[in-house]
Amino acid sequence: MAQQALPETTLRAQLLESFNTPYTLKSVPLPSLTQPHAVLVRVLAASYCHTDHVLASGQMPPFPPSFPHIGCHEFSGEIVSFHPDAPPSEWNVGDKVGVPGRSFHPCGKCFECSAEPTPEQPDIDGGGYSVYCSKAGNHGISAPGGFREYAVVDSRQIAPLPEKISAVEGATLMCAGLTIYGALKKVGLKKGQRVGIMGAGGGLGHLGLQFAAAMGLRVTGFDIQPGPLELARSIASGRENVTIIDSTTVKAEDVVGQLGAEDGKQDKGEMGVDAVIILPESQKAFDYGMALLKTHGKCVVVSFPEKGFHVSARDIVFRDISVVGSLVGSNKILREMLLFAAEHDVKASIKTFPLSKLNELVEEYLEAKGGKLAIDMTLADT
Numbered sequence: 214m215a216q217q218a219l220p221e222t223t224l225r226a227q228l229l230e231s232f233n234t235p236y237t238l239k240s241v242p243l244p245s246l247t248q249p250h251a252v253l254v255r256v257l258a259a260s261y262c263h264t265d266h267v268l269a270s271g272q273m274p275p276f277p278p279s280f281p282h283i284g285c286h287e288f289s290g291e292i293v294s295f296h297p298d299a300p301p302s303e304w305n306v307g308d309k310v311g312v313p314g315r316s317f318h319p320c321g322k323c324f325e326c327s328a329e330p331t332p333e334q335p336d337i338d339g340g341g342y343s344v345y346c347s348k349a350g351n352h353g354i355s356a357p358g359g360f361r362e363y364a365v366v367d368s369r370q371i372a373p374l375p376e377k378i379s380a381v382e383g384a385t386l387m388c389a390g391l392t393i394y395g396a397l398k399k400v401g402l403k404k405g406q407r408v409g410i411m412g413a414g415g416g417l418g419h420l421g422l423q424f425a426a427a428m429g430l431r432v433t434g435f436d437i438q439p440g441p442l443e444l445a446r447s448i449a450s451g452r453e454n455v456t457i458i459d460s461t462t463v464k465a466e467d468v469v470g471q472l473g474a475e476d477g478k479q480d481k482g483e484m485g486v487d488a489v490i491i492l493p494e495s496q497k498a499f500d501y502g503m504a505l506l507k508t509h510g511k512c513v514v515v516s517f518p519e520k521g522f523h524v525s526a527r528d529i530v531f532r533d534i535s536v537v538g539s540l541v542g543s544n545k546i547l548r549e550m551l552l553f554a555a556e557h558d559v560k561a562s563i564k565t566f567p568l569s570k571l572n573e574l575v576e577e578y579l580e581a582k583g584g585k586l587a588i589d590m591t592l593a594d595t
Contacts, residue, residue, distance in 0.1 A: 414441020
């Protein structure tokens, strides 16, 4: 655990100083390591997520807890130094790691942190660490995030980046990749079964198409905007088990009929998809996705609109549809996802910006072209 020479006492960071205002690039003090599991990393890349927009526009109370705030909960970095009382670990100075938002310094004592893996729940991390710890912080949300040159992370939270995955690629996988991979795990489908992805051309969706296809699922992706549809169709090209549909022009019942005909089914309850993942914050997308499901199907909700979703009791009672939520994944799932992405060449479509151009990145995000936008710390401030 030899330490690198520490950087200067200050660093550059993009600060959100109030809701609905541009970020401000300023010098801030180098963060200190206050807990044994704390690790200082030099940020290599920081990806922009929809949650960053939701928080910055004041739609995610009570976060941030105070201003000024440093956003970004999906980034990558290089380990620089450890706390003097750091316990033995797998990490060394110079290691390239991915950093998700959850969970920063969990309490280690609650029922979530105390849980250990079981045959029924093998993906629990155990050892006093849980991404569901209610007392933990979250990078970029309740704690400072990755839109800065150096950041403090939790040694139990991070994961090694495979050699095939670059720092920028890794950053985009820390929330978008982990979240959609975790949702696909939660649907519990076997090879050959059908999954629908609402919002297939967005940051999570276009990664989900690739993950699901590599898992051997038959994937039907849906979107409504030209840019995301074009991106989703480019991913579907050459993949026989991926179909993309513009849900503004094709009704859900027509999709169900088409899939039923392909599967040779006569009973309406057997037609459609086995599971659907809802990514947009749209009641229309939710309703469309629910209408795609076979009887006994599963709806996995990833988005969290401020006013929630209206759920039809008839779907739940008469069709036995189950609705579950999915929030990122454990550190075990994070590592599994990274290895899977490296093996199957799952990559985001990414446009990069230097740290000084974060506000330009946000402007492009609002154009909803699809894919991912990220800060690459190696880019010059031009």
